[in-house]
Amino acid sequence: MRQAAHSAELVAPWMANLLPEGANLDVIAKLTGISQSDVLGLLARIGRDTSGALSFAERGTAKMQTRRIEGEDQLERIINELPAKPFLIGDEGVSLSLAGVQDKLSVHLEDDGSLGIPINGAPSTWILKPDSPRLWGSVYNEAFCLLLADQIGLAAPRVRLGRAGQRRYLLIERYGRRAEGPHWRRLHQEDLCQALGLFPSAKHEKNQSGTPGPKFRDLLACVRSAAGPAATVRFLRYMIFNVICCNPDAHAKNYSILLSARGANLTPLYDVMCAKVWPQVTTNLANTVAGKNRGDHLKGRHWQKEARACGLNPSATLRQVEDLCHRVQAALPEVQERIIALDPEASAMAEQCRDAIAGRCRALLNGLQDKQL
Numbered sequence: 001m002r003q004a005a006h007s008a009e010l011v012a013p014w015m016a017n018l019l020p021e022g023a024n025l026d027v028i029a030k031l032t033g034i035s036q037s038d039v040l041g042l043l044a045r046i047g048r049d050t051s052g053a054l055s056f057a058e059r060g061t062a063k064m065q066t067r068r069i070e071g072e073d074q075l076e077r078i079i080n081e082l083p084a085k086p087f088l089i090g091d092e093g094v095s096l097s098l099a100g101v102q103d104k105l106s107v108h109l110e111d112d113g114s115l116g117i118p119i120n121g122a123p124s125t126w127i128l129k130p131d132s133p134r135l136w137g138s139v140y141n142e143a144f145c146l147l148l149a150d151q152i153g154l155a156a157p158r159v160r161l162g163r164a165g166q167r168r169y170l171l172i173e174r175y176g177r178r179a180e181g182p183h184w185r186r187l188h189q190e191d192l193c194q195a196l197g198l199f200p201s202a203k204h205e206k207n208q209s210g211t212p213g214p215k216f217r218d219l220l221a222c223v224r225s226a227a228g229p230a231a232t233v234r235f236l237r238y239m240i241f242n243v244i245c246c247n248p249d250a251h252a253k254n255y256s257i258l259l260s261a262r263g264a265n266l267t268p269l270y271d272v273m274c275a276k277v278w279p280q281v282t283t284n285l286a287n288t289v290a291g292k293n294r295g296d297h298l299k300g301r302h303w304q305k306e307a308r309a310c311g312l313n314p315s316a317t318l319r320q321v322e323d324l325c326h327r328v329q330a331a332l333p334e335v336q337e338r339i340i341a342l343d344p345e346a347s348a349m350a351e352q353c354r355d356a357i358a359g360r361c362r363a364l365l366n367g368l369q370d371k372q373l
Helices: 007-017 023-034 039-044 069-080 138-153 190-194 217-226 227-242 299-310 316-344 344-365
Strands: 065-067 103-109 115-118 126-130 159-164 167-173 178-179 183-186 187-190 256-262 263-264 282-291 292-293
Touching: 007 039, 007 065, 007 190, 023 039, 069 159, 069 167, 103 190, 126 138, 138 159, 138 167, 138 316, 138 344, 159 178, 187 190, 190 217, 190 256, 217 227, 217 256, 217 263, 217 282, 227 263, 227 282, 227 316, 227 344, 282 299, 316 344
Parallel strands: none
Antiparallel strands: 065 115, 103 115, 103 126, 126 167, 159 167, 178 183, 187 256, 256 263, 282 292
């Protein structure tokens, strides 16, 4: 932070990445009467608690203040109303914004296990993602992938599964919030779209915005510049893990950097889902590997070519792919047991995720044999 003038070319995309996208942004603009292009105006209405540490219009408070959700019936009603009322916009004292296109809600997990809606600029500590009518078992799918990341030693947030009447939901702990006695500290972060000065519409390598999206080598170079060699290796493992999980949505907004007085580091993994279980969802990767966007078709020579473009050791990159595939294969049965222990209804989705990810591991390991000597 410094007292200086910053150009609109720098500031506008950075702030736009704090807002929701798609239908949620459409609804918020209609409900507030504020143009979608008026990013500051929208943040003034819904930006007291955002991704990272900044609070807009009025300073957020570090003291937790919530409006308690009184039981499953009320929570079910809130979840059902989210498409027409994103982030409970218009409710007194509520000012929350989360990026992305999914319906979701910022909440606080009370000491007794109940949920509350942060008000008056208080920081949210968990993100609630409801089940999707379009994608059966979506909450179990994402929980499976995040538990799998944790099981093999990759940083991932804690998750919980819950139900409210006929709705199922996933709770994901916000890694950018830290309790300090009775107060909560907001940690600052930037997603890689913000770090690269891109609008959300350019988050995919191939997109319809008219602006070329970042390649994997661009994302890795950004991480290397900001956070150094150790974070660069972690980022490579994140990327390989997303390929293993058949996640087509590992775009520039779904990787972030934590910023503090001690420097920069990668955030834990988030927004990982196995799309291969849904026939209607694309399996194309958000970032190509040596120009290839189908995970099942990747060969050792593609990983080697991409490694060279990234300034990485090709042989070491192949070893990372092999190591992660073997780790995932070994972990799948235990992760399946873990998620079923959280909710027995997760059994069918857990089985499909296990089979799809195991199949991707086999394809990747077989492909490694086709390499440049």
